[in-house]
Amino acid sequence: MTLSINEERFLEDFNALAQIGATGDGGVNRPVFSEAHLAARKWFGEHAAEAGLEVHVDGAGNHSALLRQEGAGKSLLLGSHLDSVPNGGRFDGALGVVSALEVLRTIDESGLELPVNLEAIDFTDEESSLIQFMGSHALLGLLTPAILRSPQGGRTALLEGLNRAGLTEVGLLSSRRDPDTIAGYLELHIEQSQRLQSAGVHIGIVTGIVGISSFRLSFYGRADHSGTTPMEARADAGLGASSFVIASRDIIMRQFPDCVANVGNMEFRPGVMNVVPKQVNVLLEIRSVDGERLNGLKSTLIDQAHNDAKRFDLDLEVITLGESEPATMSPPVQTAIRSSAEALGLRHMSMSSGAGHDAQLLSGITPTGMIFVPSIGGVSHSPLEFTEWEDCINGANVLLGATLRLMRKE
């Protein structure tokens, strides 16, 4: 007989969690270290303890529920995250944590003897509000004092958040775990795109995760009076920035159709009606599953920005805000996911992830895989984010099946 998760308990847990930080429109607002986020983590810890699991919290705040096996030296990690973007959806991250917990309970109840410990883990700040992938970076020992001094969310916000969570910088810097103690990492997540829905497929087997580079491009001109300065005498930083936005889209569409780019913000200075903008800061992010293509796109876009600056008599400053390498998911883990989906009679397809996940960091130290389930309309980071409950159950059962298959190999 094939083992299956307890659907009713799974749904009950999912809905209980979705109430924490609920925004009333189907979404949740649980930015890292917010009261709602801390409440969700408390719920997770208490719920795991009630289920008879050991609860651990490391120096980075990563929460673990452990199904310990006597004599086992390693742990297989299943997990995701309980934080959300501001006013995000109730599936992103939460689905992976609740299903990991459910898989542990199902296996615990089955009485199976396991060669490794099973650990359901909730990573800190997957949405990277304060520090990019704070929890998994800490677990890999990759955080440094320099990162803590100028975190992307701001130093003050970081210190306030750590304080609310009862964490310390020393704790963050000393949360590394020995990779030899980790048997692998599996994560169930919503797709956040509509390829599965469009193809009518139940399960996405992730082959790789995009690398992401982000930059601040600052165009510098001159703040002149908007009424008295002839058009041809201006050095208008807004022209360089706008020209870059249009040109960068053309470059992506024509030369890099396998990559994506986003200008998420432009900040005008002084930013008032009657002064020609002397400075515009452009927030640019680029993604690709192929490291060489990502580098090629980066240098092409920066060249373009220099051309746009020159064209409008501006100076340009380029600051790299973040860089993560593309990650490849472990082929044996992909095979375990595929076999599990097939055993359940589910349609599956291989696909890359355009979104970043903690799995991209874990893949550097342990065999790692991700399971995607369909997102209706591809909507994510929004209260409208939605995945059919049946798809959530399918995903959790594939997670269970892949876990069992991987353990048999240990």
Add this chain to the structure above:
Amino acid sequence: MTLSINEERFLEDFNALAQIGATGDGGVNRPVFSEAHLAARKWFGEHAAEAGLEVHVDGAGNHSALLRQEGAGKSLLLGSHLDSVPNGGRFDGALGVVSALEVLRTIDESGLELPVNLEAIDFTDEESSLIQFMGSHALLGLLTPAILRSPQGGRTALLEGLNRAGLTEVGLLSSRRDPDTIAGYLELHIEQSQRLQSAGVHIGIVTGIVGISSFRLSFYGRADHSGTTPMEARADAGLGASSFVIASRDIIMRQFPDCVANVGNMEFRPGVMNVVPKQVNVLLEIRSVDGERLNGLKSTLIDQAHNDAKRFDLDLEVITLGESEPATMSPPVQTAIRSSAEALGLRHMSMSSGAGHDAQLLSGITPTGMIFVPSIGGVSHSPLEFTEWEDCINGANVLLGATLRLMRKE
């Protein structure tokens, strides 16, 4: 003998005023109703009183120093403003107020009998931080409860400012003066452009002031995940806004070389790196001395914005923020300025003003003129704003001469 201002006293006053709200780099920071602005107005009132002039403050906070003439029914107004843009220069506005005060004292000391009262006036909020030309609008009786309910600087800022200045909304709405009591208006101001400097000319005789229309163009798209949404499936509000910025500049340069336009700000929402912008608010301002051309430019640019929105699958909302008509300066006043400059052996030229001034409102009710003096490099609204002291003296003497010439006609 030709009457001349007292250069030493004029310089002393100018420098004393430049200390109030000084930013240490040659500039001043005196936004309307800031502590520094209120201190500058206090200085003006005390200084005028010391000179034996009557001091009046109307319900809009306009400060007047009056040289009263027995039996005179009308007042000839000379003035400008003591507020500045944030971190502005020490000449813009201040030169006109200090020279008006100096002209009154010089005439007072001369013992001349005048057919009208002379009034040095400091208008409130010429820089239009809270309400466009608040002081002159109030003096003309053009403020309405609707304007006070949604002022361009925000309702809260307006109420806080009025409170700091000891003013009330009722006062603002009841500050209208009977035009029949006003004999004319003269303003000395720095040019804020470099036409005079380039031409080697001392005095600019303003023929007209540009009309200004300003708009908020809101481009609406969809907030999608920047990593998982294919480029062609996005509705990126930043593309419409950027495309409009580039296109609008081409329209100005090619079809409307006699007009200017400025996009002073763009506000992205949600404005974060990993979300496709769902909304971009573009702050657009256009200027022309010709009302028909201004209207033509307006409709051409709004058509263009609709095209840009359509091209990128966006919606567009256009909100008019402000509209002022171009103004013509009084020919007899221009003649008085010209004669005065010629009598002093100063080179002069006629020119339009690309910047707005209270004079554009006053010109609707009384013979009005403006005198420009050279701005080095055309720099204005900046601590680097500079006019040679000799040019300031020339301007004040032309203001004095024009005043005397106009009064002879009364």
